Amino acid sequence: MKHMLCAPEIYLYRESIDFRKSINGLAAIIESDTSLPLGSGALFLFTNKQRDKIKVLYWDKTGFALWYKRLEKAKYKWPYKEKNPVFTLTQFELGRLLSGFTIIGRKPIEMNDFTMT
Structure with a gap:
């Protein structure tokens, strides 16, 4: 998982x-x-x-790898009404998505807007 968080680009496929x-x-x-x-x-x-499931495909210099996550009681907040087939995410937005937070709206997210309680 740590290697994935250092990816040069992160693309979310909308469909x-x-x-x-x-x-x-x-x-x-x-x-x-x-x-x-x-x-x-x-x-x-x-x-x-x-x-309720997410797959992450990536190339790790030796071949493709596939990461899979299934949520037990929640759903991912996925953009589905937008027309773009692919969205670029930041490392921070990826973390938010995988933690169950919404990334819909595509407004810039400031690090100080995310507080741990």
């Missing part, structure tokens, strides 16, 4: 996907729907229709 897809299927989606470089070390985030 829900069939979660039976694995590395090859997810890579094919990126290749066919975007012009993003798959082998750059960037993270590519995907979710299922129910928004």
Whole structure:
């Protein structure tokens, strides 16, 4: 997980996907729907229709890796009404998303807006 948080770019794929897809299927989606470089070390985030699972695809210099997370009682706050097929996230927004916070609205998030209680 720590290696993923040091990724050069983080891309969120807006549309829900069939979660039976694995590395090859997810890579094919990126290749066919975007012009993003798959082998750059960037993270590519995907979710299922129910928004309770997330897959992260990335290249780690030796091959593709796939990270999977399932929420037990919540749903990811995923942008679905926007027209852009892919969004670029910051490291901070990735952390917020994986922690269950919303990233919808695409307003810049200031570090001092996030307080730990």
